[in-house]
Amino acid sequence: MRKISLLLLVVLTTSYGCALFKKKKPAAKPATAQSGSNAASNINRPPAQGPKPYKEVITAKAKTDTGLFKLHKVDERFYFEIADSLLNRDILIVSRISKSAADVRASMLGYAGDQINDNVVRFEKGPSNRIFLRSVSFSERSQDTTGMYSSVLNSNLQPIVAAFDVKAYAQDSVKKSKGSVIDVTDYLNGDNDVFFFHAEVKKMLSLGGLQPDRSYIQEIRSFPMNIEIRTVKTYTRTPSPQMGMMGGSPGGPLTYELNSSMVLLPSKPMQARHFDPRVGYFATGYVDFDSNPQGVKRVSMITRWRLEPKDEDIERYKRGELVEPKKPIIFYIDPATPKKWVPYLVQGVNDWQVAFEKAGFKNAIIAKEAPKDKDWSIDDARHSAIVYKPSDIPNASGPHIHDPRTGEILETHINWYHNVMSLLRNWYLIQTAAVDPRAQKMKFDDELMGQLIRFVSSHEVGHTLGLRHNFGSSSTVPVEKLRDKQWVEANGHTPSIMDYARFNYVAQPEDKIGEKGLFPRIGDYDKWAIEWGYRWFPEYKTTAEEASGLNKWVISQLKNKRLWFGTESDPNDPRCQSEDLGDNAMVASSYGIKNLKRILPNLIQWTREPNEGYDNARSLYSEVVNQYSRYMGHVVKNVGGVYNTPKTVEEAGSVYQNVPYGKQKEAMNFLNAQLFATPSWLINKKLISQTGIDPVNMIRSVQSGTLSRLQNTNTINRLINAEALTGKDAYTVFNLFADLKSGIWSELGKHSSIDVYRRNLQKAYVENLSKLLEAPAPQSMGGMVFRPADPTASDVSSIARAHLINLRSDIKKAIPSFSGMSKYHLQDIDARIGTILNPK
Template identity: 30%
Template sequence: MKYSVWIALLWIYMWGYPQSPLIIPTDNPSMDNLGQETSFISSRIKGNQLYLKIPETLFNAPMLLTCYDDMRRGYMQVVWVKHRDEILLMRQSIRSTSGIMIPIKEGLYLEDTLLARFPIEKEGAERDAHWINATDFFLNQEIEWPNYGVDFGSPVPSLSLLLDAKNFDDEVIIKTRRGMVRRKSKLSIPIYFGLIKLGIPMKARGYDYRMGFYYESKMGSPFNLQNGVANITRWRLEKKFKNQKWSVPKKPISFLISPKVPPQWRPYIKAGIEEWLPAFEQAGFKDAIVVKEMDSLNDWEAHSIHSNVVYWNPKKYIRGSENKDFGGTIGHLIDERSGEILRGDIFMGASARTVMENYFIRAAPLDARARKLPFPDELIGELFQVIAAHEAGHVFGLIDANFGEYQYPWEKMNDEEWLRTMRHTPSVMNYTRTSNIPQPSDSISPSLLLRHVGPTDKYQIQWAYKEFPWGTTAQEEKQVLERMIRWQDSVPWYRFNNNQMEVIGPTSSNEVVETDNPIKSTELALKNLERVVSLLPGICANQKDNSQLNRLYGKTLKLYYQHMQHLSTLIGGYAIHYKALNQPGQMYEPIPWEEQIKALDFLLKWAFDPPKWLTSPDFLRKVSYSTFPDIVLQEQQKLLVEMLAAHRFKRLEYLEEVSGNGGFLHSFLTKLQKGLFYESKTLNLGNRRRDAIQKTYIDIIKILLEQEGDFMNMESQFFIASDYSKGLLWQELMDLRTLIKKNMRQYPKAVRMGHWAKCLHTLNRIL
């Protein structure tokens, strides 16, 4: 009897008062709480070992296993299973409430797989719970996370440490330093693991490709233009007062702004997130979002499933990264059974320098505050607000795509009344950026140049989060949601199209303001771009080197290219309106041929014969000693490759078929070639860039003519010109060779005879 009591006292001592781990955490140590047990999983640290108590009531109950590393979030659904004298941790295929199974891994048709085996500890055995030693799993085992892009590297056990753990009513959090190999270096990196109890799946909303939401599984390819069986990702927002038109939610979406976010930017980040409040009001929710600025945030709060944190990405301050243009990103934890977003974090990546320079090249002629660096804090804060609003949209479930672009009237871009209500782009989720269409004489308020949550964002949130009254049948809900989607028929800026590899029209381009008249808009934007170039020497005058000047000039040239690329999408392009088969009209409406030809004329003038204010500003003489690198030429060549892409030819071929008017592709190629070689009539005009562009043109066509894809592999044919296109290209080169021969005989002493002889030599080798 005495022996049994002694054993019991020893057991209480060993388990109730655990020894300290090898490394005592310096921030918020919680060793005193490690003995606190809950009805959920309990953790205890004994020596350097982590023990978990698994109640039998949790066997086969779905849980979320999570992993946090800096900006990455790994997660998977798991269950605990008792098998003889072991506890198994299993990963399961997920039974989605949409009516389909989400596999463990794409292409693997398994119901479950084993992640780890844990012998049941004999000491401390309880009737309805079992202790296991989970140290090796969390410190040393290589875990394959299903989330796209999440790879925590190969483990290095000798560099792994167990630091701390914390128990909560519905989760346990484990703090480690995990040894791993990254970039061929052995590192010890802070990693936080979590086990979270999953409740009853929320009521889901079915995925529809005509709306701009993520679907629940991130491991596979997007559905693109088909309605895969899936749920969209969204928060569990439920009205506290069900039958009220507007009600506060039972649980709002709450954000914590990390104390590492500089205090001067916190109010702007808060304002950016709160821009979405009217969108949720349109869905029937008042005060759906709560944002708190934190002066302190301990590890457990920061890594709890119940926290959504706004982080300040430190990479911008690290040598080697200081010249990179970061933007922002988010991290999601999702219950894939229903698409419920359990946690959403925002990472504010952009530096003050990045937002200032990007704003300068677009808005300096329109905003006096932007003509001197650094900008005032107020303006920098407004630029961070735009990023916060965009990333918050991702947290609420919206994807990066094109929302209502190529729909706003171009003449409204200098209409203050319109801009205050509608903004210059219908969605903050677009990559439209700051507006550079208004002219200085329009005196547009600078605040109206920035992206904000717009009418299409409110429409998207209304569709995704609208709650239906008690008694509404599933069929009635489906009908209402479909009617909401059909609003796109009469409100064109509600239309959504997904970013794809092939940019098939002006609705799908990025980085510029897409109005219903790209040519007019681009003409106005180029006027401001010329003004920006003239401002460059002044804004960089107080610098001790040329890095800022070169950087801003490079960004200006890139923006110039993006405007030219936007116009090129008109050629072989379409306006896009995703539709069900029973909706009237076409999904793809061809751009009128007259507009395509106007766009080509514009490109021949502005892209392939660019103005001297862009190519040869006076300040270049001060800072340059060579024509290398020639960024203008690089952008011209890149644009020419895109214009001569096989998939553009195929769109023009299709346009010939559906219109019943042949000759579109031939007309395009003939006009392009004549525009690129107009000086061949005298052989004396031109310059080194035109020489390079002309030779590039011939080389691209040579590649197109020689490429032969596998006719049994349809995907490979995407990049291969059809025989029809190759015949037309061959004819164009034959015509070009004839013209050059004729003019070389007529002008035997032409200054650029060598260039034309070289072109002729290449043509002879091709033909």
């Protein structure tokens, strides 16, 4: 569930979210002793000595593992025996954290299972009995169609990143070479950005130099299509601006256990399928010098498994009959998984079979328990698996390994962390306990928890099939349908399990809605997305030919609004949000708040466990507040919002549209009523007396967080732009400030007492406006410096200044009518505004 942070996406992904870590024409620099020892020390030097006879290098003491390469361990040295047939073959190296360093995280990065690098390499013969390791990038491509091929090739010489002396040659019975033996010990014991951390990831994790005396090769295993390298790496820690939020001692070392997978890429690449922003797939891409004769074009390809009918079934497939694929997608369940959860994980995989049937394949995706075979390994790249991690991390993730040349998914390991169950329990209790009695306790029955695990399994499997989050899916459902028992149990509360729509919090107790109407499931969008990505089209001989046909198909299918895809990366479209439901955030959130009001008074009873204190009650109280805060976030995104509906030129209608005036006005009315008017129902005195939660800070945090999104340079600029484009039909910045003032400063006209919650809100209001009067300082994150939007470069600061002047005038007039703390507060606000307007 936890996903890579926005910053990491910027650093390590393509435009559409699929990690590549490709280095464009890096300089080929020899490694130092610390970063690879003599393996790459001087590519032009003569070898220290020539190859020895095979038996003198791979002695009788050698422990040999046969697979992609023959792997030999002699004493403490590791040797690769690379068959001549595998020279110049593309090999994908994917590096992940197996065990994380203690006491340090960079935002969402640094946990076990996180990917930290990937590269494509080739081993090739060099002069003087050497094997070169060449890093290969597919970021720029050309064919012979325009005469650009030679030019592109000459401008993209792939760097040699390491050189290895051939220690011995393996020979066949007639003394012909059939393989080269190289010693990889020093290179793997050192530090390099081929097998280990990408340089930007090291920077984000504040990793310094490798400590060789505390780093070592733990294990190397060879399988038919992959080699798995397990190492322990210890680094110094470098101080950084992020150190405070990451925790830990700035001077202590950091030790990680890393796993580097070397996976042989197919000799015959799969035909790629072009990315389409109207269907949510992860993508990989390159710059094409052929597609645009007067420039270049960025080409993006979706990531997907190679799914084709068997040769004998091709005609049946063309007739529309369901057939089994040549090679089904099989997930194995980690043998370490607690037995009672295995059936639910299996079902979570098999639930996708109905989607693949839409693409013409039956039994295309299957889950099995891992075989009880001593030769079977979960690390074998021929096996995809759901891996159980006995960890306190409340998370699950679904990464996959794909061929960067075509997007073909080759293997995946879904990480299922044990403590994700606490996350699921909290979500389900907070969102449905008002309507489902099974959720009104701390320990759920196994059947309920099993179904929750099944839902998580299905969601993560979707990612491993190439699907991104569809945060817009739930916005296609009318809110009132979520209370219609018959409709919602038949159709589900969102058309996509890839949405972050969790559970149906709109349902009310009187609706009598059962589990089918509360849980997410494989929906209409998921079936369509799989059909679009996996249907086999033999009539199209090239990817470009296929793209035209697919475009017509998409235009036709998207007449069904339930098939709409809304990206997870649009900060301005209120339809695309996590954790939201329905087509109207104000109505949906009102229903959600009604249920929170039912849940809150029962928390002490529902969280009670014998011989325990009130930690559970405190935790769930915080969850109620968090859920309430999410509702406010869903609503506030409508103000200054812009709908973004990707289209091709063959489609009618606008791509970008401002949220209508009426909906923005409705959002502001909601916020004034449900948030800025103190939500006193959240202040439960009995809970506070048992949990020690600070009610003043609790309310201030939610109010100020939402208010800052309204009094924000980007929001105000969008309102200014909307007014410039649409004139009188727009919700303007003046409408915004008028609505805010009427809701937050209503005491000025009524001359009513201002309580502590409102005083804090009003202070936050003025503080936010003060930030709009000066250019913000540059900010640094993850080693990158960026400049936030500058309010002084537009009308934003002019409007804020005028509003402060008018507000101060109103406050001065009102002060004589107040007494006590209210008067002191207004006098303080008057002084603050004076300082803001006239700084010394």
